[in-house]
Amino acid sequence: MKILLVIDVQQRYLKNYKPDLVERVNNRISEAVEADIPVVYVRNTGRSGNDDNFDLAEGLLIESDCVFKKRLPSAFSNADFEPFLNKMNVDTINVVGVDGRCCVSRTVMDALDRGYGVHLLMDAIEAHNDKFYYTELKTMEQKGALAYMKLEKM
Template sequence: MEILLVIDMQQKYMDSYESDLLERVNMRIQEAVAADIPVVYVRNVGKIENEDKYVLAEGLDVVSEYVFAKRWPSAFSSEEFAQFIERLKVDTINMVGVDGRCCVARSAMDARKRGYAVRLYLDSVAAINDNFYLKELPEMQETGVETIAD
């Protein structure tokens, strides 16, 4: 089974990225819905006392109740997320979101270490620092992360 994992598409971060990123991510979400692929959201919540400031982005298509909180860069730092995809018997994780250099990259690398196939949709991933992100892409590809450029 495969899922679409939407990483850290949160209102707090949207001003740091291209204005059409949300539209591109929503397009991937709608493609997943049409293909009957579950859409899972992971959001960074920072410190416990600030959790309510880390809401999903306005205008993000939220098509499932599968929303998990994490406090560290990798989605797998959320035990609830890791257990959920294990229960679903997920074998392939399609990833979109931010930040390509940090949270997306860490999630992709951790997914590969755990044996998942990973597809990274480059048109729906953004990074604040493209130089670092572009250096990380070959490292991710070497571990088996498939990058989709269209």
């Protein structure tokens, strides 16, 4: 089974990225819903774990109640995340969100290390520093992540 994983598309981070990021992420969310691909959200709560300043972005389509909190870069740092994937029989993770050079790349690398297929939906991933992101992207692709411009439905 495939899922769409939306990483850290949160209000407090939007100022660091292009203004249409939420719209592009929403396009991928809509495609996933149309293709019956479950949508899963991961959001950072900061080192303190305080939720108050870490809301999901205004206008972000929320299509499920599957929202995992994390304090560290990788979604796999949440102890409930991988058991959830196993329970859902997930084999492929489609990824959108921020930041491409940190939380996205750490999650992708951890997913690949655990044997998941990873599809990077490039038009809906942003990075604060493109130079570092392209280095990370190359590493992710060398490890087996596949880059796409749209959601692969098959």
